[in-house]
Amino acid sequence: MPLSAHPPGEVEGHRVVEIAVGEDSPSEDEFRFHTVGEQLKAERERLGFSLADLAARTRVPMRHLESIEKSDFSALPGSTYTLGFARSYARAVELDAIKISADLRSELAQSGHEGYQAPLQNYEPTDPARVPSRTLAWTAAAIGVLFVAGYFIWRSMTLDGSVDITMPVPFAEKSQIAAPAPKAAPPPSPDMTAMKGPVILTATDTVWVKVYDAENKRLYEKEMQSGDSYTVPADANKPMIVTGRPEVLTVTVGGKTVPSLGPPEKTVADLEISAQALLARTPTANPAP
Incomplete structure (x- = not known):
């Protein structure tokens, strides 16, 4: 029986597939x-x-x-x-x-960046909805310019006598003006019991907090979750705090809630949080809506 020729790489009834593996395969x-x-x-x-x-x-x-x-x-x-x-x-x-x-x-x-500390700066919120638009900014600037210009015009007219701002005062009102105003009551002194009480920081939302003393010794550093709390050691040497969200920290001294450590979304640093320092702070006035 004569032998039939087959193409290279092929056997009768079967096909041999040759796959070449390149030497440049990625490692x-x-x-x-x-x-x-x-x-x-x-x-x-x-x-x-x-x-x-x-x-x-x-x-x-x-x-x-x-x-x-x-x-x-x-x-x-x-x-x-x-x-x-x-x-x-x-x-x-x-x-x-x-x-x-x-x-x-x-x-x-x-x-070589371990322990590197850049100068402290305020971090603005990243939510674009909180950033005023360019139109609003220009409108506010124009209103400010008009206000300043109106003030100078009014003042110049007042000084040259073209506007009389004096008004007669009734006799009854004169007697009231002459009466001395009552003296304001002195501010209450800090609660001595609270000054000896513990300082407790309680988080109402996720916030990173670092507490250290006057010798830059780290006392506490953690990303606190809602409900976490930390008690500042009573014997700490001038304990201070740095955080980027002071508005989500509730601070109590001897069980008494003290004002917020700072305005919302503004980083605070080197702020003393001993009982005496917190009770001596003046509450930050909130703007009227």
Whole structure:
């Protein structure tokens, strides 16, 4: 029986498929991220979030989130804030915040930024709805200019005598004007019992808090959740606090609630929180609605 010729790579009744494996296949290391910022950015893009979305979720300014992704630590406000921002970023993209924090701490140490502290600054809210529009800003500026101009016109007319602002005072009112006004009662002295009571910080929402003494010794540092509380040691040497959301901290001294540590969404730092200092503070006046 004559032998039939078959094409190369083919056997009678079967076809042999040859697959060549290239030598340029990507290695496992090429799939690994070199920095924590690259890992966070990749996960954010995988979930389809923009930096503006992350800023609204974490309440961290968008420029700081971008600096973390680029590992531009010199543009961030210190290592402590950087670690806190990274943990918030990791939770927003459903990564392990503890592992991200540990990896970033090692990265900060390798780059020489561990313990770095930038000058304190106020962080504005990242919610675009809270930022006034350009039209509103220009309108407010125009109203301010008109108000100032009207004041100077009124004052110039008053000084040159064209407007008489004097009015006759009835005799009955003169007798009332001559009577001396009663003296204001002296402000009440601080409650001595409260001055000896403990100072307790209670969080009503998620907030990062750091407490330290006059020698810059850290007494407490944590991202507090709603319901968490911390009692300041009574023997602490001039305890002070730094936090970015003082309005969500309820402060009591000896069971007595004291005024808020600062205005909403404004960072406070180097604020003494001993019992004597808190009771001596003047309550901040809230603007009328």
